[in-house]
Amino acid sequence: MAKPRVATASLCGCFGCHMSLLDIDDRILQLVELVDFDRCPIDDIKEITGPVDIGLIEGGCCNEENVKVLQEFRRHCKVLVSVGDCAINGGVPALRNLVPLRECYEEAYLRGPSVDNPSGRIPDDEEIPLLLDRVVPCHEVVRIDHFLPGCPPSADTLWAALTALLAGRAPELPYELVKYD
Amino acid sequence: MTTTAEQAAAAICAEHGDDRTRLLDILLAVQRRHGRLDDGIIDALAARLGIPRVDVAGVVSFYSFLGDEPRGRIVIRLCNDVPDLMVGADKVAEGLEEELGIRFGETTPDGRFTLEWASCIGMSDQAPAALFNDVVVPNLGPGAARRLVRELKLHPEVADLRRLIVREYGDGKNSHDLVRAAVKNNIRRPGEVILADMAHGAGLRKALAMSPAEVIREVKTARLRGRGGAGFPTGMKWEFTRAGDAGQRYLVCNADEGEPGTFKDRVVLTERPDLLFEGMTIAGYAIGASRGLLYLRGEYAYLREYLEHVLSERRGQGLLGEGVCGKAGFDFDIRIQLGAGAYVCGEESALISSCEGLRGDPKNRPPFPAQRGYLGRPTSVNNVETLCCVPRILEMGSGWFASLGSRKSTGTKLLSVSGDCTRRGVYEVPLGTRLRAVLEMCGADEPVAVQVGGPSGQMVGPADFEREICFDDLATGGALVVFGAGRDPLAIASQYLAFFIHESCGYCTPCRVGNVLLKERLDRIRAGRGEAADLDYLQTLGQTVKAASRCGLGQTSPNPVLSTLRSFRSAYEALLVTPAGGAQPGFDLEGRLAEAKALTGRGSVHFGS
Structure with missing residues (x-):
């Protein structure tokens, strides 16, 4: 029987959640026995190749490309999980929701202290994805099945959730794994 | 300096x-x-x-009547409650804005006029209505509003605004020298207890001939329950208060009638102040208080002089002051505390805060006011209507009172009826009266919905019209707003949520944040971007806000949503969409990208537009 397939992506996040996944230490050996990885920053597969059992999303959506990737994950993943506070709440990137979009662009491309932009224009390069007017959590864009809170969720949290999902159960995290103070 | x-x-x-x-x-x-x-x-x-x-x-x-911004010498507060909007308050607003050349929230450059919105000012039976400073202007159409403002512009002196504005006095005591208001009582159905013809004083004399414990027992035997909405047994509340610390205790009358659509206390204060003060005096005697407070909502400031006058007459007659009615050892007097425009102050612990000169924040319970209330002393807070029942119970007997109404809900209830009906006004009906009977009395022509008990109550449809108005079925503090054909229950629920968002004191998160989230999701559904799961979301969030809020405001503010989900579920379902590919229909990608497209001057690569 084929192993379950897992895909992951970091949208508007800091890769901290992915680092936390690597923090499962030697359990990573068990993980590769249990699953096959599809698209994932760790194996550098760029597009999802087929049906996926579990998709893990780090980060919220700050631009059109994030939305595109998230929609692709939703289409291919049986179970989609928001991992970490940015995916769930927007997190630190959502602080820019307090600043008008024009000011964000101007700070990045025109006025920032290290900016060298003789054109004096906000770039229209198609390689730079258009920003959404505000950073939104993933569940506002597509349906999300499970949420793993934490900044980042600890390796134990991720491990507990993954093994539960692989066993076909909804993750039920004990109090110790979701308290932060 | x-x-x-x-x-x-x-x-x-x-x-x-x-x-x-x-x-x-x-x-x-x-x-x-x-x-x-x-x-x-x-x-x-x-x-x-x-x-x-x-x-x-x-x-x-x-408080909305206070502010650090300069306000005009005449502050015009136009009521934006649902019954006012139903009869074109928005058109009145346009007229006022054009005539004064300012928007709502602004003051004219000459410092003469300020335009503001007000939540319900207790005139739903004569909407649209506005306050010009303290002066009530009922039935204010757009044309009349323009004319009135044009005229006021010609008179820079505003010392006696009332004389300039009020052309015709209302009925009853509205034409009293100290009231001189254009307000109409609109008493449509007097009942047996409060709006009946009566001789004053008998109840108080009987009470003073009894011991306080006997008075409380009589009120308990009558099974009198609080008329403000919660229906707590009045006798029990008094017993708790009497059992509080010895020394100074207080009796507070809650005349902060802020529940949108409610105006029955306005009529009681205008036509039955003696009955109310008599009730307060008896209550003071029963709980052992020598001081009473009447918390009068700021919107009813036009009644203040008149009420002060009635109080001073009562002092002159020995009905207030030292040794009331010659009863040695029973001293009782009443002070009027004016509110300043805050709905939450109708909640008893917030009302006490307000009386103490604080923000109208609710207090934690326990301790309950009966233990530690006003100034930390045992306090009983009772509704105007409740206190008015008391002298009648003493006068006519608890058996008589208990024979009115139904078994668990004795006596009569004053209803404030407004909205789509021909006879808006105050009805005193026995508790246990069917909603349909009231709708027939008020000339409601095939209503599609009725808001029972104001926004904090519930919105019901025709399936519920046979239900009874009483504490154990359709409980109400008194408001009935009728909605006829063509009204949209979901739009009304959204307007009521806007009201709660405005009036939340902001202290606790479930209420401050939850109501905003409820309105966002409701409006998303109304815009045709909701899915089936959103109904569950509204239900769950609504229940959370109710369960987790600190005071009665947040514990009832989700009711417009929860009761329409129950009574008008098909109206919600008709608006739902089923999204493809697991997308959330509420996410508006085009809208979210519009600004970036404008700033960069290019279209989307990923979504090809």
């Missing part, structure tokens, strides 16, 4: 005995004189009263 304004503010403090618990009165008086409560005045008041400036500034920012 102090300005004359600051000196005058200090003088007003002195008039109030430099008592910080009278801060609300002090601020109202200073605001009346200077039109604003600016930083200098706030500093001066704080120094004079010996309290931190933030305590003064906090109160100023809390």
